[in-house]
Amino acid sequence: MPADSGGMGAEPPTLTPFRPRLALAWRPGVEIVRCAPAAIIGHRIAVLEANGAEAETAFIEDADPESIHLSASIAGVGVVGCASYLPSWWERRPAWRLRGMAVATPHRGLGIGSGLLGAMERELQAGDSSRPLAWCTARLAAVGFYERMGWRAASTIFDAGWAGPSIVMTTPCARPLGTPFAA
Numbered sequence: 465m466p467a468d469s470g471g472m473g474a475e476p477p478t479l480t481p482f483r484p485r486l487a488l489a490w491r492p493g494v495e496i497v498r499c500a501p502a503a504i505i506g507h508r509i510a511v512l513e514a515n516g517a518e519a520e521t522a523f524i525e526d527a528d529p530e531s532i533h534l535s536a537s538i539a540g541v542g543v544v545g546c547a548s549y550l551p552s553w554w555e556r557r558p559a560w561r562l563r564g565m566a567v568a569t570p571h572r573g574l575g576i577g578s579g580l581l582g583a584m585e586r587e588l589q590a591g592d593s594s595r596p597l598a599w600c601t602a603r604l605a606a607v608g609f610y611e612r613m614g615w616r617a618a619s620t621i622f623d624a625g626w627a628g629p630s631i632v633m634t635t636p637c638a639r640p641l642g643t644p645f646a647a
């Protein structure tokens with residue numbers, strides 16, 4: 465998907481500040497906020513290309529006003545992580561698709577990825593979403609992260625092109641606030 469699919473600069477109606485989940489409490493200075501896609505696409509492309517992506521790091525749904533884009537930033541550094549929930553379908557029902565989950569290499573293992581998914585849950589629960597489930601295509605190297613976050617495998621391993629061997633994973637979107645990620 466070309467990066468110039470239009471409307472990238474469209475600002476969502478609100479910019480919602482998030483309190484990072486506990487995992488970030490010992491990592492002061494990381495701010496996770498809802499943002500316009502234009503604020504994160506450069507970071508997303510840089511991280512995912514470094515991980516082997518050749519294309520498809522900007523998505524047509526990026527510009528959909530229903531899409532939810534989150535950035536994690538550090539003052540003086542800039543964007544260090546991002547994630548996007550895009551409107552999608554699962555078994556003929558409306559769902560979210562998580563795409564563009566990307567934390568910069570020097571900042572991994574510090575709770576930023578989990579902070580982004582936690583903030584996404586807060587955003588969904590604060591809104592009026594009729595999408596009860598989220599899914600993603602997880603490369604094998606990232607499956608452990610999603611499992612730790614409470615996501616579960618929903619397919620066998622398949623070849624996902626540049627991402628290599630991958631599986632589809634899902635998670636319910638209606639988890640009560642405060643419930644641990646991992647079951």
Ligand SMILES: CC(C)(COP(=O)(O)OP(=O)(O)OC[C@H]1O[C@@H](n2cnc3c(N)ncnc32)[C@H](O)[C@@H]1OP(=O)(O)O)[C@@H](O)C(=O)NCCC(=O)NCCS
Nearest residue numbers: 565566567572573574575576577578602603605608609612
């Ligand atoms: C996968 C990714 C998003 C994880 O982000 P992160 O900020 O490093 O993750 P966190 O620090 O929040 O980790 C949360 C937990 O998951 C675990 N975890 C993180 N990455 C993991 C991995 N690849 N495999 C297994 N466990 C992992 C952490 O140890 C931590 O566990 P803990 O709560 O017991 O301490 C990040 O490594 C990344 O951007 N990778 C490159 C791009 C990519 O693969 N994106 C996913 C595409 S499918």
